Amino acid sequence: MIALLIRDLRLAMRAGGGFGLGLAFFLIVVTLVPFGVGPQSELLARIASGILWLGALLACLLSLDRIFALDWEDGSLDLLATAPLPMEAVVSVKALAHWLTTGLPLVLSTPLFGLLLSLPQAGYGPLVLSLMLGTPALSVIGTFGAALTVGLKRGGLLLSLLVLPLYVPTLIFGAEMARRGAEGLTYSTPLLMLAGITCGTIALLPFASAAVLKVNLR
């Protein structure tokens, strides 16, 4: 498992692996928003946490088809399927690798992007905390979507259509937590709900993803 994780991380880091593309995309979204809604800092401060959540979600979405596509093309996915490692573990490791290369950099860079969008002082802690809690769920759910569409030639658009509705609860609680934090309210309820969703998806969804992947490899 650890070998697989290290392999995936190494592949992502190297040239063409797409590491950092998500971050660049995130930066572009954050840059474009003021062009769209105007540069007034009161307005930006009000929507900053929501924009940052949306940006993180979209950046996550864009990198999803990479999770299985390359391994599917060169056949290493078949090798993994016949390996003694259970499919559920493979899927979980893939999701973890995706989070480490996409979700974690996003989380770590949000304070900087928050600065660009004049996020209120009180908002930084809750925003980073909510993304820290929420992005693993995005990766795990995304892995399920990627497993569903792995065999398809042009699955990218379909993948978004399948995954985005599944992202709704995570986004709602995450953005709500960040918003409440930015406005100086208590945010323990959305925090607990978000943590619950993340734990639930990490615990249960790999089974569904593994089942789907087995069907696709048949």
Place this chain on the structure above:
Amino acid sequence: MSANSIWEYANPKKFIQTTDRVLPWISVLAVVSLVVGLIWGFFFTPDDYRQGSTVKIIYLHVPSALMAINAWLMMLVASLVWIVRRHHVSALAARAAAPVGAMMTVIALATGAIWGQPMWGTWWAWDPRLTSFLILFLFYLGYIALWEAIENDDTAADLTSILCLVGSVFALLSRYAVNFWNQGLHQGASLSLDKEENVADVFYYPLLVCIAGFVLLFIALVFLRTQTEIRARRMRALLARERMG
């Protein structure tokens, strides 16, 4: 397998025979109850003292909303049957129900918007019920798109049924998340089993007839579409055999 088991209808031939026999009856009953319910509702019930005649859209809105949810539940059950017992008819029935359910969602949203414009002063509000219906519609779209995208029938059936299971959990989660996210404009349930919350009796009985009509319409459409699917698949098999031979 016992002769009277429900699984008998998993045999496509038996399914087509039986549905052929009941389909005319169900269709006629659906049309009759829809005509009776709608005419009764539209012309023989009084206007509401606050809402005027716009209240009458309830006869389309409530049944279609009800069926939009029930269609998804039916797909969920059919998907489970497919996963557990692998009866093809079940997978095809789930596939057949999806567009009907999506259409019901659209009807519910559209009639709601038409009613909401004079009543709430807006076509659309980010009310929990409206929002969760929109999300339900997205789930339908994803489900249908996945069916269309995959060429191998069995693979498609497997993948969509798992998507349906996972989607059900997330749809339910979204429903409650949305509730938490925004307070609603939408009134409480129009119908419930304990009579406290119901609409007044004058509206209640035609509404029940309309709901029966929508249920029958849904059943008739699903039967018909499932039959079409079975026949189309049989035709493809025959064509393939001809090409081989």
